[in-house]
Amino acid sequence: MVQKLYSDDFFVSHEQAIAIEPRVPQYxxxxxxxxxxxxxxxxxxxxMHILNGKPYDLHAGMIFYIEAADHHLYENVDDLVLTNILYRHPDSFHFLNNISSLLPDRETEPDTHWCLDKRNFQQVQKVIDEMVNxxxxPAVQKESLFLQMLISLQQGRYFEQGQGKTEDRIHQLLRWLKIHFYEEIDWLQLAEKFSLSLRTLHRHMKNDTGYTPQRYLTKLRLSEAYYQLCHTDKSITHIALDCGFNDSAYFATSFKNEFELTPRDLRTKPLVQN
Known part of the structure; x- marks a missing residue:
């Protein structure tokens, strides 16, 4: 028999419209x-998340929407960490109206699993932290924060698999790279993932970014490495590996070509005080 979860077990009162349930980890x-x-x-x-019989692979940076009648389960979990934002029927809100316009429409957008770009992911996390802490x-502030979160999710979500016009798929791919830049990239497989030919991928990425795909990827990796060198105590070798460089010598050379100083020089360079 399929289990039913009741709002009384998660919401403090019937007046409460929103509840946050972290799962660290989700078993x-x-x-x-x-x-x-x-x-x-x-x-x-x-x-693995199975929603209404359809399996979805989960990884950090994804979001998905569950309606009350949906049947779902989790399996094959590996250190899976989730933040669940529970909300009652939209009519239960005291100050918000028509939030359905900020949620995916199942009839026109049947796929329920999306990715979230880094900027909006950080904004959403900030809002959630404020709601939790x-x-x-008062209800008006909670619902205002919930509205901010819905707007950020709507602005930043995108399909991991390419859909829409060529320009849309290129933008989806670029956002995907900003999240997955540290992974080993097979450009042919990535082009197929977003329903693009390899030639189209190269042409549009060069037009949109001014760089070849590999050069753009390297710049993403170097930017993250620069940040980690300034703001973490990780070793230079560790940072290189974290950012997708398997060869620390190549990393050091690329870094110097990009920033005109070595990673070690950056580490020892005094910070400029504003």
């Missing part, structure tokens, strides 16, 4: 459904 959980809706943000690890906020 394997059998098939279930709710009497409330849910937005789920994957903040770490990986696993200030649980005694």
């Amino acid at each position: 394997a959980y059998p098939e279930h459904f709710h009497d409330f809706n849910e937005i789920v943000i994957v903040t770490g690890g990986k696993g 200030q649980r005694s906020l």
Whole structure:
């Protein structure tokens, strides 16, 4: 028998329209459904989510939307970390109206799993932290924060698989690279993932960014390395590996060509005080 989860077990009162439920970690959980809706943000690890019989691979940076009648479960989890944003029927809100316009329409957007770009991911996390740390906020402020989150999710979400016009798929691919730049990239496979030919990928990336795909990828990696060198205590070799460089000598050469100083020079360079 499929388990049903009830809002009374998660919401403090019937007046409460929104609840935050972190899962650190999310364990394997059998098939279930709710009497409330849910937005789920994957903040770490990986696993398998099966929604209404359809499997989805989960990784950090993904979001998905669960309606009350949906049946879903989690399995094959590996350090999976989730933030669940529970919300009642839209009519339960005191100050918000027509939030459905900020949610995916199942009829026109049947796929429920999306990726979230880095900037909006950070904005959403900031809003969630504020909601969690200030649980005694009045309803008007909580609903205002929830609205901010919905707007950021709508602005930043994109399909991992390419859909739409060529320009849309190129932009989806560029956003995907900003999240997955540290991975080993097979450009032919990536082009196929976003329903593009390799020639189209090269041409449009050069037009949009001014760089070849590999050069653009290297710049993303170097930018992250620069940040980590300034703001973490990780070793230079560790940072190089974290950012997708398998060869520390190549990393050092690329870094110097990009920033006109070596990683070690940056580490020892005094910070300029404004």
